[in-house]
Amino acid sequence: MLRPVATPKPMRSTFVFEPDECQRQAIEHVRGPMLVIAGAGTGKTTVLTRRIARLIRECGVSPKEILAVTYSENSAREMRERVQAELRGTETSGLQITTFHAYCNNLLIRRGKQFGVLDEKDLWIYLRKRIRELHLNYFVRAAKVSQFLNDLLDFMRRCQDELIGPEKYAEYVARLERNELPVQRVTRSKDAVSLSDEEVLGRCREIAQVFTTVERMLAEDNLGSFGHMIAHAHTLLERDNELLARERERARFILVDEFQDANFAQVKILQKLAGSERNIFAVGDPDQAIYRFRGASSAAFGLFRHHFSGAKLVVLDKNRRSTTPILRTAFAVISKNPTTFHAEKETSFPYQRAPLVSKRDEDGVREVRSSRPDPVETVILTAKENECFDLGKVIQEKRRRLRCEWKDFAILYRAHPHRDQVAIELAERQIPFSIENMDVMDMPEARDLFACLGAVVSPDDGASLFRVAAFPQFDIDPEKLRAGMRKLSRDSESPGLAAVLPQIAGGAAVLEELQQVRDEIVRKEAKSRGALEIIIQRFGFDRSSRPLAAVLEFVSNWEKKAITTTKEIAELLEYMDYFREAGGAIAMPSHEDNAVRLMTAHSA
Structure with a gap:
């Protein structure tokens, strides 16, 4: 259990943002590609919004020429609000601040190519109800239907992320059959190594047949997934030169938030939109790739360097939220992550992961606290019951000493079953708590x-x-x-x-x-x-x-x-x-109770 020891938060005066040198470089950049690596709390959203405001206010760029994309509705909403606050009194009609999927979907709508969108669970249910139409042979015997569908959807997502359709995959299988490529194992079963090449090829043929069948079924019903939005939008831009030219006029300056969550297909769309001007500005943190299981990873940064050669690199390294001990503890964990750029290949991007610098500790005059920041405590306990007892005791002691509220505390755990003993302990101590994302x-x-x-x-x-x-x-x-x-x-x-x-x-x-x-x-x-x-x-x-x-x-x-x-x-x-x-859940909505918040590390 890692535990930062907090200090009381004093009342602050209104904060005036003063960019540091690296932030200023990013904000004042105008033309050509730039990649900004921004760790947690380094002000990336402020940099993005300030740059948009500067392009409009000082560089003569029309709002109708700016496209800013991110990966969640909440992020897009926050960016819109902050840009509007920055440009209060300035005309901003035509400015596009949206999610990647919403942009692609609007593109399809404008061309009359829209379809009914199925989320992950709906697509699972759609296929589960029509499982007999897939004519399974190998895989219906090898695994439970539910596990097969999970694996199939994961396979299809990854194909869409790489712009690989059923035709390309069928070509790949044909090359396997001609011995042009080595045969890969495509099963998780324990006896995978004992399968003959012909048995593996049989599974590959079945995957190709199922992939083709699913795509045909979805097309006939005019349905698709979020991955189809990206793939179909890319196809439109590739085949319709008139549309591409018009979209480039509306996206002469492109800004991408949370770039670490970009996959190959999305980078290819950005490349299409950027055209020869290549005015693309991407911000992200390779150590915060929350969609890594969906094909996004620090590889996105290598793709950026490859598709936008000569791009400038700026690294935001000053964290404005946390103290030095917390940042060093975090770095001890993330330093084990794979390197962002391969040193032998990415010589034009001289980036090496390093601990973030605490701006709070540098500017101590803004905080009333002791001369040395509090350490992060590591407490090793021998039993789950002891851990729960200790958590309850520490929360009560800190609340009395710091005079803070219950809602200032959070307890993170790996999976929901781990919370039960914690909840019992808090209830016995009459500590109010709320469970985030609990299945109602x-x-x-x-x-x-x-x-x-x-x-x-x-x-x-x-x-x-x-x-x-x-x-x-x-x-x-x-x-x-x-x-x-x-x-x-x-x-x-x-x-x-x-x-x-x-x-x-x-x-x-x-x-x-x-x-x-x-x-x-x-x-x-x-x-x-x-x-x-x-x-x-x-x-x-x-x-x-x-x-x-x-x-x-x-x-x-x-x-x-x-x-x-x-x-x-x-x-x-x-x-x-x-x-x-399908493993679906109806999540309990968040509530602003004065209570200790219990949540999984993933939710946090």
Whole structure:
């Protein structure tokens, strides 16, 4: 457990940003390619927004000639807000600040090439429902269907990231068959090394056939993934010279945030847009590649150097958030990462990873604290129970000593199951806590709601009906209810719980209420979201419940999905069954409670 020992935060006066020399070089750069390596807390967003403002205000660049792309809606929103604040009173219409996928999707829309977008889980469900159409041979025997689909989607994503379609992959397999390339193992099974080349080729042929089939199915239904957005946009720009010329006019100055998350396909689009002027300005940190599993990595920086030769390199190395001990501890971990540039190949980019410099420690006059920054503590404990006890004790002690709030503390863990003992310890100490991104489908309120939905759709859904019958408002004796269920399990000829309930005191009221809900749904012609609202009202659910709010928002979004056809509650329940099988989760929305935040390291 690593633990920074904090000091009280004094009240600050309004902060005036003064760029250091490296930041100034980046902000004042105008033409030609530039790559900015910016570690955490080094002011990269400020550099980007200041550069956009300077191009418009001082360099005579029209907002209509600027394209700034990033990788999340939140980042794009923040950048837009900060640019607007910088340019208050200046006309900025036509300025494009958007995500990479949104830009590509708008490109497709303008050319009438848009399609229904399936996210990762929806594409999994789409294929799971049509698994027989893939005509699997090797892979249906070798693994569970769910694992095969996970691996297939990962394979297809990586192909899209590299602009490899089914035709190119089929060509690759043909070269394997002609012995022009060495045969690679394509299975994770333990006996992979014992497979003959012919067996491996058989698997490769099947992958090629499945890849072709999936792409055909999606094209026929006018569906695609986020990866298809990028690949199709690249194809448009490559084949439509008129469109490319027009897009270059709207992107004479390109800025890319979070460049470490770029893959080959995205870099090729940037190269197309930049044209001969090559006014591209990319900012990123090779040690923060959160989409590395999606094909992004520090390789993006090598791709930049290759596609934009002669680019200038600027390194932002002053961190404005953390103290020196924290930065050195972080560097001790990330220094083990692969090198960003290969020394023998990247001589034009003389970059070597080094610890960030603490601007806070350099400018100590801005902070009221001791002369030496507090160290990072490493506490090694012998048992999980001791760790949880220590965490609770330390949080209580620090809160008393520092006079801070509960929400100033966070506990990170590797996976959600690791949090349980921590949660128990905090509860016993009466320390308020909130769990970030917790799956609401595991919560009683959501389970009760979906049980009502299942019982409304099908009276033969015994599990759902049993859960509804156990609701306190029906006042059914639990022992009698369980006895009825035991009788059902012994009697294979029994028609089901719906036939047994009328024989139990209060059971008839359950069936009557469910029928009234069905009638109201039919009368109001309610779709899934409307049906849930009826159920919430009729069964007395707490409308202010955060888990229920998350479910309602999820269902509202599901009704808008390209994969959704009727929006009826039966279709929703079928979707939810596949969604769970795919490992899907409905995340609890963040809440600004004064509570210790528990989250996985990945979420953090």
